[in-house]
Amino acid sequence: MSLKKLEMTPELKAAVERELAGGPGGGLRAGASGLASHYRKGGRSDAAIDLAAYMAVRLPATFAAVSAALHEVRQARPDFAPRTLLDAGSGPGTASWAAAAAWSGLSRFTLLDSNPVFLGLAARLAAASPLSALRAADCRIGEIACLGPGEGADLVVASYALAEIPDGRLEAAIAALWAAAGAMLVLVEPGTPAGFARLRAARDGLLKAGAVPVAPCTHAAACPVTGSDWCHFSVRLARSRAHIHAKNASLPFEDEKFAYLVLARNGGPTGGGRILSPPFELKHATSFRLCTGRGLESLAVAKREREAYRSIRKKSWGDWLPDKMEENGT
Ligand SMILES: C[S@@+](CC[C@H](N)C(=O)[O-])C[C@H]1O[C@@H](n2cnc3c(N)ncnc32)[C@H](O)[C@@H]1O
Numbered sequence: 001m002s003l004k005k006l007e008m009t010p011e012l013k014a015a016v017e018r019e020l021a022g023g024p025g026g027g028l029r030a031g032a033s034g035l036a037s038h039y040r041k042g043g044r045s046d047a048a049i050d051l052a053a054y055m056a057v058r059l060p061a062t063f064a065a066v067s068a069a070l071h072e073v074r075q076a077r078p079d080f081a082p083r084t085l086l087d088a089g090s091g092p093g094t095a096s097w098a099a100a101a102a103w104s105g106l107s108r109f110t111l112l113d114s115n116p117v118f119l120g121l122a123a124r125l126a127a128a129s130p131l132s133a134l135r136a137a138d139c140r141i142g143e144i145a146c147l148g149p150g151e152g153a154d155l156v157v158a159s160y161a162l163a164e165i166p167d168g169r170l171e172a173a174i175a176a177l178w179a180a181a182g183a184m185l186v187l188v189e190p191g192t193p194a195g196f197a198r199l200r201a202a203r204d205g206l207l208k209a210g211a212v213p214v215a216p217c218t219h220a221a222a223c224p225v226t227g228s229d230w231c232h233f234s235v236r237l238a239r240s241r242a243h244i245h246a247k248n249a250s251l252p253f254e255d256e257k258f259a260y261l262v263l264a265r266n267g268g269p270t271g272g273g274r275i276l277s278p279p280f281e282l283k284h285a286t287s288f289r290l291c292t293g294r295g296l297e298s299l300a301v302a303k304r305e306r307e308a309y310r311s312i313r314k315k316s317w318g319d320w321l322p323d324k325m326e327e328n329g330t
Pocket of ligand 1: 058059062063088089090091092093094095112113114115118142143144145158159160161164165
């Protein structure tokens with residue numbers, strides 16, 4: 001992902017700051033540490049979730065991860081211009097804000113969540129959007145697996161939501177999300193082996209149903225990432241003052257590890273390769289680990305191949321490489 005440090009949009013940042021200023025204050029640090037251990041243990045965003053802690057520490061990170069995934073959608077499908085969005089398991093509306101920043105032509109937003117407290121926050125934040133369609137978002141209480149036929153959208157995004165669905169209900173939830181996706185489905189999960197396993201299962205099932213991989217997969221062959229390995233990426237995000245305070249952190253940024261999967265109804269895979277790790281700097285070359293339709297490969301570009309070396313040095317973990325660039329490797 002050749003993206004610089006990712007920040008929430010100024011309007012979202014300001015709306016979050018207003019919410020945090022209006023809260024009880026004081027307990028943010030305790031709330032943030034409680035929230036971290038809650039999610040680490042696989043906890044759900046239930047009614048007791050600490051909204052202030054979520055806004056201060058998780059929202060900036062999930063916003064950065066969804067934005068990075070949507071950036072790859074725009075790279076792979078520059079002509080894709082969704083008009084309608086379903087943000088499934090919306091929480092505070094993270095994916096809606098990220099999608100609004102990516103596609104200003106979105107004219108209808110539906111935010112669906114099973115937690116009314118989270119959905120109330122989503123509606124208050126959405127009211128601060130510069131996009132009138134997001135201000136007028138339809139915020140609905142509901143279950144992902146029970147999405148009805150009339151609740152579909154061009155683009156469906158489920159961000160950090162599958163992790164909260166019990167294993168026995170996951171397949172039905174994924175089928176419902178795919179049925180709701182008029183053109184494209186974006187799934188974003190924590191960048192853990194478990195997060196990736198959920199996405200790999202979704203990929204296996206939905207490719208059989210005719211889905212076309214858009215990103216990070218560049219091909220529709222069997223996923224070559226197996227065993228104890230897992231496909232995930234990293235995005236750097238700026239920490240706000242509240243974020244630094246909540247985490248008692250010293251650095252003004254952090255790296256969010258995430259996994260994602262984008263599937264479309266039409267078109268074909270991009271071909272080429274996806275860079276699966278940070279580059280290895282060798283004495284005379286730079287080397288990358290790539291996922292391609294032929295399987296996992298390593299690509300080394302020698303310094304003496306000046307032009308190819310200059311181009312490859314601009315690439316980083318998560319980026320897509322066209323076939324031509326792969327061929328220029330040694
Ligand atoms: C970790 S939060 C992620 C929120 C937001 N998408 C983000 O990326 O910041 C997970 C959200 O999914 C919602 N959720 C969990 N299971 C759900 C289900 N079966 N149907 C609808 N929403 C669900 C939770 O209430 C919570 O708001």
